[in-house]
Amino acid sequence: MIKKCIHNSSLTLSEVKELAKVRPHEPFINYKGNNPWDYPPNDEVDAIKKKIRVDLEASQKVCGFCGLKLKGTSQGQIEHIAPKAYFRHPEFTFTLKNLVLACHYCNSPEKKGTKDTISIKKTIYSKCKFNIVHPYLDDPEEHYEWTDNEIELLIQVKNDSPQARKSIEIFGLDNPDMSELRAGEFRHSQLKTKYALLPADELLLEAALGK
């Protein structure tokens, strides 16, 4: 299952103001062609960027696009939902609702990469129209439905949602490996809820499920 993401930010007003100052209106001129996300213009921005990561890790335990757990080899990469590349949407580089943790699979260049995710652009981020199911602005339950065949949890487009279709296409959400992993995680969460597992039991269960 894919759930709507929540981002609890701990940034102070002065930190938000600091970020607003580095919005890259002219990325080439100001930052030698590099986006200030990758090359923070000063230590303060670098420190705020680290704080954003801590906040995201605290509030988001699953990939914002496929809904699979972020753990093991990767705690997830910070992904810009609307790409920050200069030819896409650099002005949303530091927009908090544009930042989500994504697994290495969804974040790979072959999947999302710099593909455009905005179909109608507005000055205010939340007023833009996105062509994918947005991790914060959309409720996945309105876009996806699921079929459980015991081995896989299969994803399907609900209500003929074009955003769902696009997300499934870009991130390969109907890929058999992903459907199988999702079924395993779903089974795990069902058992956890049913038996209210203690942490030690949870480790045993994870080992039994081969996680």
Ligand SMILES: [Zn+2]
């Ligand atoms: Zn993912």
